[in-house]
Amino acid sequence: MSQLQRLEIPGDREWDAASSAVSDAYFPHTLTPLNGRSTADDVDLAVTVLGPLRIARIGWGAEVAIHSDHPGAYGINVPLGGVLETSVAGHTVVSTSGFATVNPPDMPAEITRWSDTCTIVGVKIDRDFLQQEVVRVAGDPAATIPDQLDLHSPEGASWFRLVQTLAAQPTDDPLLANPLVAEQLAGSLTDAFLLAALPDDPADRLAPRPRIITRVLDALRADPARAWTAADMADVAGVSVRRLQEGFKEYVGRSPRECLVEIRLAKVHDELVAGTATSVTDVALKWGFTHSGRFAAAFRHKYGTPPSHVLRD
Template sequence: MSRLRRLRLPGDPDWDAASDAVSDAYFPHTLSPRVAGSTAADVDVGVTVLGPLRIARIGWGAEVAIHSEHPGAYGINVPLGGVLETCVAGHTVVSTSGLATVNPPDTPTDITRWSDTCTIVGVKIDRDFLVREVSRVTGQADAEIPDQLDLRAPEGASWFRLVRSIAAQPDDDPLLSNPLVAEQLAGSLTDAFLLAALPDDPSDRQMPRPRIVTRVLDALRADPARPWTAVDMAETAGVSVRRLQEGFREYVGKTPRECLTEIRLAAVHDELRTGGASSVTDVAMKWGFTHSGRFAAAFRHRYGVAPSQVLRD
């Protein structure tokens, strides 16, 4: 998380300056230090913005209380340590490492205890964007989002790994400033969150899974460079995202995303081997790879050599 864009505070910030910085990075709020004489000297705040979603890192360095109504967006607070005690819609949610508190939009919320050792990763998702993704992921018009998410469960852990991976991109990564890439990453993060937060829906168990798998694999092979999301693949199959993933696990032993990566790697390998490519980066981006480091590692794992070596040979 160290590559989140850190916001600069004055050399000797007071609580008002620190609160303003956090409001700009995450949500407007009212701040109340809980210990007399505490200072804002150790406040740490940074943010990565992806269109309708942003990822913030916030540490106050002192025990505080916060009031916010989270206007227009969901706020998912993940403590990296310490204790986060929140009164959400009249009842208390206590989150420590491995748990996340989900704050609904436009709802009075009080963090009654944000301990001095608690730094959070906060994920802010625009309400309308999340509602749209709920419909695409579940096929339902709405869904009840729980007030706490278990990040120790497989789907919760997978979502948080994705959050940290995206937030760890270099500050000057041009891809994050590309609106289309930002929207795609925001969609992937939101879909992964919904898969972790919402219960399974048995309504789409009827379609034979081999047909689901075949239909999606055919679509991926026909257009591997398309910026596929999990929702796009599920819509191609006519089932929910969760059902699609279960079908691939059962009949392929891999996720749809892993299959897409293999198809793209093969396309890159073939193009590099023909000798017509001028740049590994250009070819990788052409076939849908937006992260050069992960692409190079995946290519070497798959073919045992660096992509640049295939281009030279």
């Protein structure tokens, strides 16, 4: 069941208790403090759970080493500061701010140095869920995911912004506790990661773009309230997500997601003008808007007035 939660380690901290809490929140592991005089007093932990994906903020407040096999899931670790040195299959990856270390599932990994100033944002993605999305995004189940991701690239930066946005959502947000919404957000986040991590496939470039764009737009107009992900749209088009996005940019000048938002806004506007709606929030939710603030800003940008004014008029 999808859920959203935050965990904070309480007052009197010990290393065993801290390690156990992090194991429950992220991955089971073996912890070795590297400074015998250090304590667990400054451990920091928070976690957001979204169906097959979870986002954890972890800081030990001391230099440590970690061993984990990452059972059943990928672990993508993004240092917010400090240094993270990880060895997987004899290959060492050193990540600092602006880079992410990608740990494959079911494979022993040694974090030989997690510096005392290093707090990470870790993203745990279920192995089978990610592999399903690899096929939909890249069209190749054998696509190789690299062991490090550069967050300075446009795709990498976009993915990490989405990670931070979801991690910052309030714990009492009922929409994120909804299993369907959580699954959609997990899919969007996973697709964004794969677009940043996987190389472009030149074989995709021969797709007849105007035809696939028309096919997708027809599907969006037919069911705008559906919880569309980028991979869902690519399935309709019969191409990879990257190729679909490039086609929309070339022929439409907007992304598929931007086109979907415009279609949904028009539906909301029509219903508000017709006077059949009793609540802006209800009609926005009906047409697929799950974030009231972003919906209101998009509506005002497009129509020049808040949706509440259209409803009153």
